[in-house]
Amino acid sequence: MPRPLNIGLIGSKFMGRTHSNAYLKAAKFFDLPRLPIMHTIAARNLEETQAFADRWGWHNASDDWKAMVNNPEIDLIDIGTPNHVHHDQALAALEAGKHVACEKPLANTLDAAREMVQAAKKAKKQKTFVWYNYRRCPALALAHQLVKDGKLGRIYHVRGFYLQDWAGPDTPMLWRFSGKEAGSGSLGDLCAHSIDAARFVTGDEFANVNGAILKTFIKERTVLEGGAGGEISGRGAKTKKAKKAKSTVDDAALFTAEFKGGAVATFEATRLSTGDKNGNKLEVHGEKGAIKFNFERMCELEWYDATLPEREQGWSTINVSNGDAGHPYAEAWWPTAHSIGYEHGFINQAADMVKAVSNRKPLVPIPDFADAYETQRVLEAVVQSAKHRTPVKLSEIK
């Protein structure tokens, strides 16, 4: 039996569930060097947290994350809370000598993020991880491998779109619409994923950001009784009340960009793209080939091989689930085309984090704080481009 790796998780809402599920399942499907143990869950309300712990099999529940962070039994602190508290929790955990996994984006401000990176740098023996979980969606991981293997050649075009539609005028005020808590709206929530995915797949970095627009279509939203509640995007959150509050985040973010390697790009994230439910899309076109990904059909990668005989060239829909074919993560799961879902990106990452803690190389790179900081710099460039209505070079963002 492998040595245990004790996990302490902060947060019991949407991400609390996805991370709990990941730790529950990782060692069932992967052969891991250490056994992840669901040691302690910490969240604000002790009674609710205890109920969460009972349901999910956490051994302990706590309403004191600071105490948990300093519990010497715990090896890894996982931060699944809103963005504005990532900084303090991560610093405390690093200070306490723990490995740290943090939800994305790293922080709400570049300064906060930079401090996190510096703290991580100092903690040389500790690993840091950021939950850009889509990197472990097999189809996107295959796209990364194809580019890395030189199958696309020189890259011309990148398109990163993340399109949802749950934030219509009837959706009430949630913490996700509060600039103070969320930092931003579609930009940090959705576009951060697209920026990370574009960097991950191309292996390239942004050179500049241009013409950014951060648009708030719905300027006021109804306040639900009990304040800004509603954990998950829009679900069960349509009760109307008289009181109104201002939404202080962007409903949509869009910009053009150039990469260091010369590719040009368009990016767009929105919560108001009627009909698109979870359209996390990435398109990359190179001289020798191209890929298209849409999370709404997450098991599929569209692949165009421009080196095949011209008569037989076409967009090929690869069902990225064939373990025998070497598709990423497929061997751990079910037979070909017995599909996996949203939660499996998290489970794959949990498994890779456990390997990384034991100094095993993950199948594809996991972002640490320093890597996630590069995405954070792009987010900052978008904010500045939108604010000052100018192009912003990434070299200007420290």
Add this chain to the structure above:
Amino acid sequence: MPRPLNIGLIGSKFMGRTHSNAYLKAAKFFDLPRLPIMHTIAARNLEETQAFADRWGWHNASDDWKAMVNNPEIDLIDIGTPNHVHHDQALAALEAGKHVACEKPLANTLDAAREMVQAAKKAKKQKTFVWYNYRRCPALALAHQLVKDGKLGRIYHVRGFYLQDWAGPDTPMLWRFSGKEAGSGSLGDLCAHSIDAARFVTGDEFANVNGAILKTFIKERTVLEGGAGGEISGRGAKTKKAKKAKSTVDDAALFTAEFKGGAVATFEATRLSTGDKNGNKLEVHGEKGAIKFNFERMCELEWYDATLPEREQGWSTINVSNGDAGHPYAEAWWPTAHSIGYEHGFINQAADMVKAVSNRKPLVPIPDFADAYETQRVLEAVVQSAKHRTPVKLSEIK
């Protein structure tokens, strides 16, 4: 200027239009050894036929097809009439020494079809053609080429489906629902295309037909004033009248089959597949590759190459419109993915018929009467299998 080829066309309804359009355009897009001349159009009502001739540019109009057939100026007689008159018209035209093109299916009875084949055989210097126009849909022609080039290997499965939905209970009595005129319903109208397409693409012949069902869902239909009218499938034909008449044809035909080469097959044709408008579908799966075609996306061929590296295998959507790539007929038309439509299959066939008359080989085989007779034998096997509720070997159908 090439020597003229004078055409005489019988029929001015739906097929009259598609054939007229084909002769109008063939020499604009193809370099032909002879110039097709729209010499005479013959149909029942002289006044209407003259108007049709004026609109389409036929030099002469006639209400006497027999006279036209014997006009020594005319080189090729094209028969675009309902099935029950094909036999007499074809025999007269062959007798008069003309090349003959005939709409599909060849005839309503196997006996009639056999006489047509025998007459064609005797007329050694005359060419015969049957308008199984889908063979000249570029995507289906490419499928034929892929099989011929050995890209599929041993064939396991064939599926031939032709799904339409225009014949709901509100659709009135048309000649297409009269067994006397149409011979059959979905079987001769739609399934004949699937049978021909399966033979064309696989290069194989049917060994047997099993478990055939010929189903009439709507047993009575409203008679429109003026009798069984309504030239084109359902269009403008929803006026209700009190009088009812019996539909004496099948609304749907389905059966299983085996090919001589060992492939097994399912076939289905129907006018009541709600939501499917013109779903002429063919799927062929071989040991080394597979194809899927659906006329509703007629410019696309789905192609699966099982010899590629397994990691990169997927259904590839080829846009079959690239002249440089050697896609069939593409060179004659527009740039890649500037799509062609339904009518272009007819134009491509008109061009190939003109070439064939000058003893040039068409790009892919055009069915002559003898070839179309093989499809007719399969249709007969379906009828007998449905009637006697037994399997029918093709060797039993003479």
Add this chain to the structure above:
Amino acid sequence: MPRPLNIGLIGSKFMGRTHSNAYLKAAKFFDLPRLPIMHTIAARNLEETQAFADRWGWHNASDDWKAMVNNPEIDLIDIGTPNHVHHDQALAALEAGKHVACEKPLANTLDAAREMVQAAKKAKKQKTFVWYNYRRCPALALAHQLVKDGKLGRIYHVRGFYLQDWAGPDTPMLWRFSGKEAGSGSLGDLCAHSIDAARFVTGDEFANVNGAILKTFIKERTVLEGGAGGEISGRGAKTKKAKKAKSTVDDAALFTAEFKGGAVATFEATRLSTGDKNGNKLEVHGEKGAIKFNFERMCELEWYDATLPEREQGWSTINVSNGDAGHPYAEAWWPTAHSIGYEHGFINQAADMVKAVSNRKPLVPIPDFADAYETQRVLEAVVQSAKHRTPVKLSEIK
């Protein structure tokens, strides 16, 4: 904390994993009246079974299923073994007073299946279940609801296709190719699902089966060292050895059918449909609407509403994952379009079985032994139609 429901599972291969995962997760996502406890796992090799138990969290491991069946602590016996042992295991479990869940198909012979139904009938206070898990794929459950709500009207057409391609000539001899163990090939393995799905969605029963073909394309397969091994379809099973053995099952099954309500149908199941990985497809066309389902895009249901204004009619792709919209099972899972996968059908069924044991009505019907026997009768009709090359009325199959 709800009262425990102790589970004893027989089988630790492919289905052992899917069922273990289902019991592990059901109570995390559903509020259940009783708490499923992973009490004992039984399989042939004790050492391997203990390792399986350790990994998955089964409290006990056993190599004596008969002893387990008689353990008074256990409430429900779940049978995840090859088809030829279902009968004895189910009878013993019913005899011991347990609720019984059994993998599909019920048995390899109609006689065995009938005895299972009779035993279930006698055990009045015990529930039986059969793992036709696709009924709990949300998209298929929605199709069931649409038909039940009258949205399709009179049904004209049913198509049930289950297309895989893993059984090419290089795939070695597995127990799935042994008629003795598996009973049949594609018929019981795949087509059984299609038959159940057609019955489930239409709410109708088969009237007859026609023209059935059971085809073995690959008549001999290479024997792997250690005999007929290889648990999951084809995975890791390409080692070639000199010794050959006869495949005694069908690679493909196809037939036409009629339903009692008048619909006509084509069915096809195959392991040699090159390019199709897990194409469990169902199409149902009615007078007022139609649905299309393909498990390869399991979260989507294609829906055609023929009662909408004609201008706006089209095939609509519903992402069946919206809890607020009342999509089946969606409320238990993730936000809209954060997709679920293959395993979730099993988890949904585990949850529904726990509810059923407490006499709560499941969201959509779960097949018990009597219900699954109707599917078994259709399988028998297919076998007889293929053998005697005749149509077979279901009324002739007792």
Add this chain to the structure above:
Amino acid sequence: MPRPLNIGLIGSKFMGRTHSNAYLKAAKFFDLPRLPIMHTIAARNLEETQAFADRWGWHNASDDWKAMVNNPEIDLIDIGTPNHVHHDQALAALEAGKHVACEKPLANTLDAAREMVQAAKKAKKQKTFVWYNYRRCPALALAHQLVKDGKLGRIYHVRGFYLQDWAGPDTPMLWRFSGKEAGSGSLGDLCAHSIDAARFVTGDEFANVNGAILKTFIKERTVLEGGAGGEISGRGAKTKKAKKAKSTVDDAALFTAEFKGGAVATFEATRLSTGDKNGNKLEVHGEKGAIKFNFERMCELEWYDATLPEREQGWSTINVSNGDAGHPYAEAWWPTAHSIGYEHGFINQAADMVKAVSNRKPLVPIPDFADAYETQRVLEAVVQSAKHRTPVKLSEIK
């Protein structure tokens, strides 16, 4: 017989063919108030032009467009030449009292375009038309009608992408790569269509353009013998020669924009989007509904109706070819889903121009010079935004 409308066409290359085909067919399929007569074709080389006239049925050929423009028999001058000569030809034709149809974009400079508009304004009794032919693609015309009927409500998002891939490094120097002749590359050739389509479908106008990038990936191209030849995008143009010339146009253009009504937008046009052959795409998302169009499947419109019961909401693929359903232009053509192609947009426009000349209202608006000038202003804003790297308000562009 209706009164003739004599046409004089300038240009015998790609657009010469599409326009000739349009005049050949318009009166065959539409009942027109005047009969378009193919009176004279004018182009540079008399011999070639005579051959073109013979093939297509033009009554006269000429190498003197000025003489043709002043021929009193001619009613309408159609300009199908490269962009840099539109201005002089249009002014001469207007001066001569003719109706004028001009290929898009109107001109290479805003000044030239403005003069064309002013000349058109003065010629009060003459009609002007610009060949933004995609407006007459039935699916895009339906999108226009849906927005106009209020089915989308307040518009949030517009995306206009035109993606091709024919201009890789092996494609030689063509006139389309010469800034002097073409004015711009992907911007005027492709993006002009997207800008027009966005204006046409939304009924709204651009407020500003931001962050524009005009990118030339391939800076040098091989010169073909005989100079910058190659009429149609890339076809037959892969011969390599030693001599190189600079490409002085953009291979790709991308920018963000805002509309007066508040919608935000991304636009992208490129000739280097590997795998995309003719991806003229438009997406418009409103509060109540949304549409997606891709010319590669030109007969289909994807439509999302957010006012349907939530359970049944999905992207609906409308096959826009049903005359009975009132689909635009469908009545003139073939039965439902007997698809039309690229050329039919031109034929539909030719028919509508003939109607407009007789003061009949076309089915959907045809752009005249003044309307096309609005698109020209947006193109100019893109050029300025790219040049000065600033946002550009449309109000600044006169």
